[in-house]
Amino acid sequence: MxxxxxxxxxxGGGDAKVSAKVKKxxxxxxxxxxxxxxxxxxxxxxxxxxxxxxxxxxxxxxxxTDSIDDYVLVPSPNSxxxxxxxxxxxxxxxxxxxxAAPISIESHVSPSIPVDDEVLSDDHQKLHQNFPLATKxxxxxxxxxxxxxxxxxxxxxxxxxxxxxxxxxxxxxxxNDDDNEEGGEKxxxxxxxASSHEMIDLLDWKFASKNARRASNSNKKxxxxxxxxxxxxxxxxxxxxxxSSSNNTxxxxxxxxxIANNNSHGDNHNSIGGKSQLQQQSSQSQSQSQSHxxxxxxxxxxxxxxxASAEDYVFCIACYLEQKLNRHSMEKLIIVIxxxxxxxxxxxTPYALLPFIKQVVGCLEQNFPERLIQxxxxxxxxxxxxxxxxxxxxxxxxxxxxxxxxxVPGNANRDSLPPYKKMEKLSGIPKDxxxxxxxxxxxxxxxx
Numbered sequence: 001m002x003x004x005x006x007x008x009x010x011x012g013g014g015d016a017k018v019s020a021k022v023k024k025x026x027x028x029x030x031x032x033x034x035x036x037x038x039x040x041x042x043x044x045x046x047x048x049x050x051x052x053x054x055x056x057x058x059x060x061x062x063x064x065t066d067s068i069d070d071y072v073l074v075p076s077p078n079s080x081x082x083x084x085x086x087x088x089x090x091x092x093x094x095x096x097x098x099x100a101a102p103i104s105i106e107s108h109v110s111p112s113i114p115v116d117d118e119v120l121s122d123d124h125q126k127l128h129q130n131f132p133l134a135t136k137x138x139x140x141x142x143x144x145x146x147x148x149x150x151x152x153x154x155x156x157x158x159x160x161x162x163x164x165x166x167x168x169x170x171x172x173x174x175x176n177d178d179d180n181e182e183g184g185e186k187x188x189x190x191x192x193x194a195s196s197h198e199m200i201d202l203l204d205w206k207f208a209s210k211n212a213r214r215a216s217n218s219n220k221k222x223x224x225x226x227x228x229x230x231x232x233x234x235x236x237x238x239x240x241x242x243x244s245s246s247n248n249t250x251x252x253x254x255x256x257x258x259i260a261n262n263n264s265h266g267d268n269h270n271s272i273g274g275k276s277q278l279q280q281q282s283s284q285s286q287s288q289s290q291s292h293x294x295x296x297x298x299x300x301x302x303x304x305x306x307x308a309s310a311e312d313y314v315f316c317i318a319c320y321l322e323q324k325l326n327r328h329s330m331e332k333l334i335i336v337i338x339x340x341x342x343x344x345x346x347x348x349t350p351y352a353l354l355p356f357i358k359q360v361v362g363c364l365e366q367n368f369p370e371r372l373i374q375x376x377x378x379x380x381x382x383x384x385x386x387x388x389x390x391x392x393x394x395x396x397x398x399x400x401x402x403x404x405x406x407x408v409p410g411n412a413n414r415d416s417l418p419p420y421k422k423m424e425k426l427s428g429i430p431k432d433x434x435x436x437x438x439x440x441x442x443x444x445x446x447x448x
Contacts, residue, residue, distance in 0.1 A: 123150040131157050135327045145369030160367050167215050167315060169322065201258055208319035209252040212312045253302040253345070254444065256317050258324050259295050259437050293373055295429065296324075297437050298337045300353050302444070304346040310356045314363050321368060332373035334427065336437065339379065341414050344446025350387050361397055372404055376427045379410025379419055 120128075120136070127139045127150070134142075134157060142160075146152035163169075303313060325331065341347040364371070380388070388407060391397060397405070406426050410419035418434050 123148070123153070126150065127153060127157060130154065131161060133161070137328055137330050140330065141370040145365075156366065156369070163367060167211075168218075169319075202254070204323040205254045205257070205316075205320055206251055208316045208323065211319045212252065212316035213308070215315060216308065216312050250307055252308055252313060252316050253304055255300060255302050255313065256296055256298045256320060257440060259297050259433065259440065293332055293334045295433065295437075296321075296333050296335045297440070298335060299342070299441060299444070300337065300357065301339070301341040301347050302345045303348055303353065303356055305348075306346070310359055313356070314359045317360060318363055318367060321364075321371075325368070325371065331371070333371055334373060334429070335375045336427075336429070337375065337377045338418075338437075338441065339377065340412050340416060340441075342441065342445050343414060345444075350383070354387070354391070357391075361401065365398055365401065372401060374427065375401075375405045376408060376423065376429070377405060378408035378423060379412050379416065380407045381409075381412045 121143075123143065124136075124139050127143070128134065128136070131139070139153075139157070142153045142157050143150075146156065303310075325333075339350065377388075385407070392402060408419055408422050408426055410416065410422065418438055420431055420434055423429055423434055424431060
């Protein structure tokens with residue numbers, strides 16, 4: 001019994017050794033398989049990375065060819081980059097899949113390379129979906145003007161595009177104004193004959209004036225279409241029509257002007273690519289204050305209601321600003337309102353101007369929000385301060401707009417000089433710019 005027990009004991013020990021050995025072999029085999037799998041995975045990954053790198057061809061090394069399947073990548077016209085510093089890139093049909101921007105195989109138009117990686121808010125994206133013709137900057141301005149409140153910004157944008165539709169200010173899919181309406185002229189046609197920045201400014205006003213009169217005629221025609229047949233056949237109609245036709249050939253007095261200063265070399269305000277080269281140069285050289293904001297000079301004493309209605313003047317000013325302001329920019333303006341009268345002007349009283357000023361401000365706040373950085377009103381006599389207090393009490397202006405208005409005291413006679421020192425101190429507008437504004441004002445006098 002003892003020997004048998006010993007044999008069993010020794011036999012059990014041998015089995016344990018064999019079992020441990022088998023276990024070690026299995027572990028080694030498992031580790032080997034895992035290691036082999038990792039090596040293969042690593043090799044596949046390296047191979048894939050190498051294949052991806054082989055596909056990434058330096059765009060500057062693309063083969064040059066005269067084939068019609070060549071494309072040229074150029075800097076976007078809306079890019080802030082210096083176009084001369086960004087080389088053009090030739091992209092062949094073979095390498096079209098590796099281009100930096102989507103390119104249509106059927107189109108040979110140079111594509112634009114997107115460079116703006118800004119993350120937009122949810123409200124901004126929703127507004128863009130509802131108003132696809134609005135530019136990114138427009139949506140920003142409308143949101144900022146309503147303190148980021150989506151519902152209010154939506155309503156204002158809705159009214160804005162309804163206003164554009166009503167006055168036939170059509171937009172194309174590239175978010176640029178389409179001035180080539182049926183029977184009309186493009187603004188570029190007007191600029192083609194301009195030889196100076198002052199001439200461009202005059203043509204912009206003339207173009208705006210013609211559009212305003214055309215819109216007025218269209219509204220009057222619609223009103224006449226709604227009249228009874230008996231009213232249309234009255235004998236007074238031909239006389240009225242002739243008088244209206246005569247008035248509509250007259251350009252409205254230029255109440256507002258972008259002050260051009262050929263000695264100024266201001267910042268580029270990202271002119272829209274569709275405009276003429278001379279107009280782009282004009283936009284770059286238009287007068288800017290020391291704070292680098294362009295200046296609009298308003299002369300409300302030229303308002304002549306015997307030529308056109310206040311509504312026509314308001315829409316004319318809006319059309320003028322459409323030509324001057326880039327919808328793809330967040331640019332803000334300094335508006336200088338000169339209350340002095342002029343020789344040969346209608347010179348309405350300040351009280352008579354209040355309804356007109358209210359209409360202008362309302363139109364600009366509705367359709368050009370967040371465009372005003374400061375408004376300089378000069379010269380302000382004692383009586384004018386009383387009017388200003390009335391404006392505040394009647395809430396004619398938005399409270400945010402009221403805070404941006406600076407009143408400059410001074411003599412309001414026709415021949416009075418501008419208050420140079422006070423204007424320079426309060427607004428930062430240099431003396432040479434004020435002199436130029438005064439020169440343009442006096443040039444519009446009609447002395448007998």
